[in-house]
Amino acid sequence: MVKRYTSLAYKAADDMIFGKSVYPVKAELGLEVGAGYVTAEVNYAPRPEAGVSKEKLVSEYRRLTTDIMARAVQIGFPAVSLETEHVEQMTNNPDWGGEIAHVQKTILEEYHEEYGIKCGLRHTPGDIRENRDLLALIGDKYDVLMESFEAVADAGADFLSIETMGGKEVLDYAILRNDIPGLVYSIGCLGSIDMTMIWEDIRKIADKKGRIAAGDTDCSQANTAMFIAGGLLDKNLAHTIAIIARAISAPRTLAGYEAGAQGPGKDCGYENTIVKAITGCPIAQEGKTSTCAHADVMGNLVMQCCDLWSNESVEYHGEFGGTSVQCWSESLNYDAAMLNVATETGNAKMLRDILVLSDKYRDPQGYVLAYDNAYKVAESIAKDGDDLYLRAKNAAIACCDILNDADSKKLVMSKFEINALNDAKAALDAMTDESETFMSESVEKYKAEVAVFRPDDNYKF
Amino acid sequence: MDIDPSKILVRYNVAKEKAQTPEEMAAELYPTAEPARTICAAIFDGEEDDVIEGLEKAIEGGADPVALIDDVLMVGMKITTDLYDQGVIFLPNVMMSADAMLEGIEYCKEQGGAAPKPKGKVVCHVAEGDVHDIGKSIVAALLRAAGYEVVDLGRDVPVDEVIAAVKKESPMMLTGTALMTTTMYAFKEVNDRLLESGIKIPFQCGGGAVNQDFVTQYELGVYGEEAADAPKMADSIVAGKGLAQLKEQFHKH
Incomplete structure (x- = not known):
């Protein structure tokens, strides 16, 4: 039985800052995360043709890792962390991921030994727990996934992460129908149940191998909502609905920490500021320097409390300024240098607030995720921390309340966004306060409406 | 510390929003005759039960179930997709309308025993x-x-x-x-x-x-x-x- 969070790690929102966390973590080659400085976390994807064989993939990662480290020492950066998000071949064949982790760690060790540069390596196996038509969260695929974690931990990956997909089969249905109870159920309940199961096992592997069970992100659900929502003029999802999904994702990502994760949380978890307020664990974030991967509407704001600063992902290829990983790692490192100067000169809170104010009123999503409001969402989660349903519902309601209380002269929402928000709030107000009632009614409702939802096969209720 | 954001950013979605509501714009596009108007409105609203109820009435009144697909259901759906293309409504509205329309098509096929030829x-x-x-x-x-x-x-x-x-x-x-x-x-x-x-x-x-x-x-x-x-x-x-x-x-x- 995991212990749920019922209080916050920070006494006040203003105590939260980039580069510092209550509980820093330390990697093997000198890198500490959340210990007073921000470090770049470089992400990358192999070229499409590299996936055809193990040899080609290993070679691809050897080249790009060397490129990143060479650029780091050429420009004089004191630390760097790398994240390898597996392509499916690397997780389905645990020895592939293991060999790549070994090759990468060996290169990091060589640079650490020669230059003293502090290094970290995160490996993120893919969530392969799916069959052709259905999620398969429990069973043979789960066993292969755990073998993959063992292999990369054995080979030297400091930080173990994953982007789990529990609840996604219902989310994909609910998000396209503005179904707010469906978001609470898929993200807040099903996602948290799956997170609790898998992170207990990842922590066991990390402890056995002397590695760090880092953290998860609700990429498969809240980011799906955010990307469907898109930019200001896109018409695929109201941004007020996207931020409600994001708020609900915070208690879901929190469940990973309750089951054993220690941070740094995954970069694309835009919910991480809320989570950090509760756990005090370090987080990775991405924003203005991840435009190689996607656009968001809060690129500066999301730096506010980061401990690692990431570019999300970039395909490995040539650019005018070097290879893509060199260019983006350089930009990340310059960002980190700026943040660290602010810390060293006593201006960290000033810079944090400048970053926040440059985006806070750009969009409802940034408004709610600004650290002062994120802290309020965190409080609502901890209030009913022991109840997965209630804390998810609380987060959604807190999100609506923050937007409804917003200074309308500063955060100006469209009529469409306001209508969607009002509809969502009405739906939330109509929801029961009884967890058991909600869970039993939801399982029947979505079994009837979502053909691929197989609760008995996938969730340990 | 706080700011007036008007010199920092522009909420173009708010600035470009049309004065008319989507419902008002859709209402201008519905057919005038009943029950087609009611069925089209039900498709726009994504109300599956109301679509079926409208179709039942139309068939009771002598309408050809298969003809209703092209003449009413597709018309209602086109109003929805046109407004989506114009940026007036959002994707979930289209998805819910499509669910309602497809249910209506199935009903018409059951009643008429045939289906119209698709566009491709x-x-x-x-x-x-x-x-x-x-x-x-x-x-x-x-x-x-x-x-x-x-x-x-x-x-x-x-x-x-x-x-x-x-x-x-x-x-x-x-x-x-x-x-x-x-x-x-x-x-x-x-x-x-x-x-x-x-x-x-x-x-x-x-x-x-x-x-x-x-x-x-x-x-x-x-x-x-x-x-x-x-x-x-x-x-x-x-x-x-x-x-x-x-x-x-x-x-x-």
Whole structure:
């Protein structure tokens, strides 16, 4: 039985800052995360043709890792962390991921030994727990996934992460129908149940191998909502609905920490500021320097409390300024240098607030995720921390309340966004306060409406 | 510390928002005669039960169930998709309207024992090795809403299966979606295998890591930047546009 969070790690929102966390973590080659400085976390994807064989993939990662480290020492950066998000071949064949982790760690060790540069390596196996038509969260695929974690931990990956997909089969249905109870159920309940199961096992592997069970992100659900929502003029999802999904994702990502994760949380978890307020664990974030991967509407704001600063992902290829990983790692490192100067000169809170104010009123999503409001969402989660349903519902309601209380002269929402928000709030107000009632009614409702939802096969209720 | 954000950013979505509500705009487009008007409104609202109730009344009043599909259900759906194309309503409205319309079509087919001829047939799939299918689901729904028959092969579809389906179904267009850089590589193989078989249909590719540069590397590929491009591309094919013209129209970068 995991212990749920019922209080916050920070006494006040203003105590939260980039580069510092209550509980820093330390990697093997000198890198500490959340210990007073921000470090770049470089992400990358192999070229499409590299996936055809193990040899080609290993070679691809050897080249790009060397490129990143060479650029780091050429420009004089004191630390760097790398994240390898597996392509499916690397997780389905645990020895592939293991060999790549070994090759990468060996290169990091060589640079650490020669230059003293502090290094970290995160490996993120893919969530392969799916069959052709259905999620398969429990069973043979789960066993292969755990073998993959063992292999990369054995080979030297400091930080173990994953982007789990529990609840996604219902989310994909609910998000396209503005179904707010469906978001609470898929993200807040099903996602948290799956997170609790898998992170207990990842922590066991990390402890056995002397590695760090880092953290998860609700990429498969809240980011799906955010990307469907898109930019200001896109018409695929109201941004007020996207931020409600994001708020609900915070208690879901929190469940990973309750089951054993220690941070740094995954970069694309835009919910991480809320989570950090509760756990005090370090987080990775991405924003203005991840435009190689996607656009968001809060690129500066999301730096506010980061401990690692990431570019999300970039395909490995040539650019005018070097290879893509060199260019983006350089930009990340310059960002980190700026943040660290602010810390060293006593201006960290000033810079944090400048970053926040440059985006806070750009969009409802940034408004709610600004650290002062994120802290309020965190409080609502901890209030009913022991109840997965209630804390998810609380987060959604807190999100609506923050937007409804917003200074309308500063955060100006469209009529469409306001209508969607009002509809969502009405739906939330109509929801029961009884967890058991909600869970039993939801399982029947979505079994009837979502053909691929197989609760008995996938969730340990 | 706080600021007046007006010099920092512009909320263009608010600035460009139309004075009329979507409901008011839709109401101006509904047919005037009943029960078509009520059924179209029910489709716009995504109210499946109201659609069926309206159809029941229409059939009781002597309407031909099969004719109702083209004359009423598709009209109501087109109002919804037109307003979506104009940026007045959002995707979930279209999805809920499509659900209501498809339920109405099934009801009419049951009552009439026949179905009208679709505008064309499209085969949709997610690349082999890739299980991310929400984009494909949106594409399929938008195509169906526009009156096309969709053969949905699902996700993680082996190349052999894609080729076999195209040979069996003879679609006017094939769509492929992928999230990952490594899985989208299967599109090239699909392209090569289609050409080997002498099949030259447009192969619309899009999703996550897919970009125009990649899609232009193979002959049949046409890049679909948005899911909403799928029905537009199908309409262009129906209008007689060939591969080169489709690339000219949809390769925006």
